[in-house]
Every structure is written in C-alpha cells, then in structure tokens.
Amino acid sequence: DYYSVQLKTDRLAELQKHNGFRFHKVELADLAALKDALEPYSIRRVIHLAAQAGVRHSIEQPESYIGSNLVGHFNVLEYCRHLDSFEHLVYASSSSVYGKSASVPSKETDRVDAPMSLYAATKKCDELMSYSYAHLYRMPQTGLRFFTVYGPWGRPDMALWLFIDAILSGRPINVFNFGNMRRDFNYIDDLIPALITTAEKAPSADGNDAPHRIYNIGGDHTENLMDLIGVLERKVGKKAELNLLPMQAGDVVESGADVSAIRQDIGFEPRTGIEAGVSRFVDWYRTYHGIR
Structure with a gap:
C-alpha cells in the first residue's frame, strides 16, 4: 500500500494479456513460499526488480526496507543458488548508492560508501551480498544502477x-x-530492451574473478528540474504554481550516469529525449485517468 493498489492491479491486468505470463503473489521475505511458488518451473535467468522503493519513505518508515530489500534479496540469492538450471541473476540496484557523489556523471568505479538514506544503504548491501554469492558459489550476476526511470505505468510518488x-x-x-x-531521466522504453539483453549476457564464471558486474543505466544527460517543469507546462498547456522549498533530507542536488560501460558491453543507447518522453507520459496519464 505504498501507493495505489488499483494502479498495481491495472498494471497486472495489462501483463496478463500476454501469453506465457504467470503471476504469483509471494512475500519475498518468506523463502519457503518463494520456493513453493516457483517449484513447477525450470528457471535459467532471473530478473529481480522487487523492492521497497523511495528515498524519502525510507526516512519515515525504515523498517519496511529491511524485509523487502535485504531479506528479500537474500532469499532470491538463496533460491537461485539451489537451482540446477540457473545461469544468471540480474537485479535492480539504484543511482542512490552514489550519495553525494564528488563527480557527475557517476562511474561504476566511484566510491559508494556514504549512502544518504536507508534506501540507498539497502541497495548497496544488495550489491555486496550479490558479489559475495558470485564469489563463493560462482553465480553469474549483474546489478543495474537505475537512474530516475519514468514513463507510462510509473510510480505516483515520482516527481x-x-x-x-x-x-x-x-x-x-x-x-x-x-x-x-x-536529474538523469531514463525513459522506460529505452531501459527494457537493455534489461533483456543484459539478462542474456551473463558474466563469465570462469577464472579468478567473481562473475559479477555493475552497470549504470540512465539517459546519458542531466536535466534541470525547472526545465522538466517547463516541458510539462508546454505539453499540458497550463502554468504550474510553484512552492519553492529548501533541500530535503536524504536527497542530492545532482545525479547523472556515465553509461559508457553498458553501452560498450550491452549496446545500450538511450534514444528518448525529455520532450518526447514527457509527451508520451502525459498522453498516457490523460488516457489512464480519463482526462481530455
């Protein structure tokens, strides 16, 4: 209930239109339930995107992040570790691990040991857990540090x-x-093909290095927040009334992704600029809410 349950069920209804789609409602913090739900399937690749999201919410309700983001991620690792058919786990990290980064755009090799929120800390912990499992059990894994994802069917708590x-x-x-x-805005239709291609290209489990890698995935360009508001105003045809406020706890002034690594290895290329992406989102928003 972090946000509208109706939106979640509407998303699910869209997904259920596709042949081969199966849905199981499972608490990831319950490993036995996870195993029972997936037992009928022979699974080779896992894309793990489930988590309690939200930097600001983690300041007000920190306890909800432990079960979902830490115990849940651990259980996915344990589940994958015992799969005979397992080939690759791709999991969602976050740009928030960079905290108050000294350099923008941020690179995967930058230090990420000063999280600005508990949410960021849980995502960094997920990366560390995954690396240890990759090292100990030769489990190929890829973590994706997502930068501000937006588009149709997105989260209502996003700006x-x-x-x-x-x-x-x-x-x-x-x-x-x-x-x-x-912010570095990452349109959903640019992200999904890269996610699928990443899942198909597991890091090698041979050699001395752990088969684990981290990629930034963003729009390859930062936008000023006021410019984003201007794009919205033009698309909607209405001026915004602004309530200008000081910085919030846990937030950062600027975040941006260096995507050269995922571009080179996976062929990721962000193609949707903010004008086109916002326009598509507004069109979807009007349709979804029945607004002319």
Missing part, C-alpha cells in the same frame, strides 16, 4: 507524476532546493 497531478488539479507543486536540482 513527474506528482507534478502533472498537481498542475492538472490546480494545486501548487513542491519544488525542493528552490528548483536547483538536476
């Missing part, structure tokens, strides 16, 4: 959704750090 909801409703939007923030 783009909050902004359009407020603009269309005639409410002011909260703009933190007085609008002096930059």
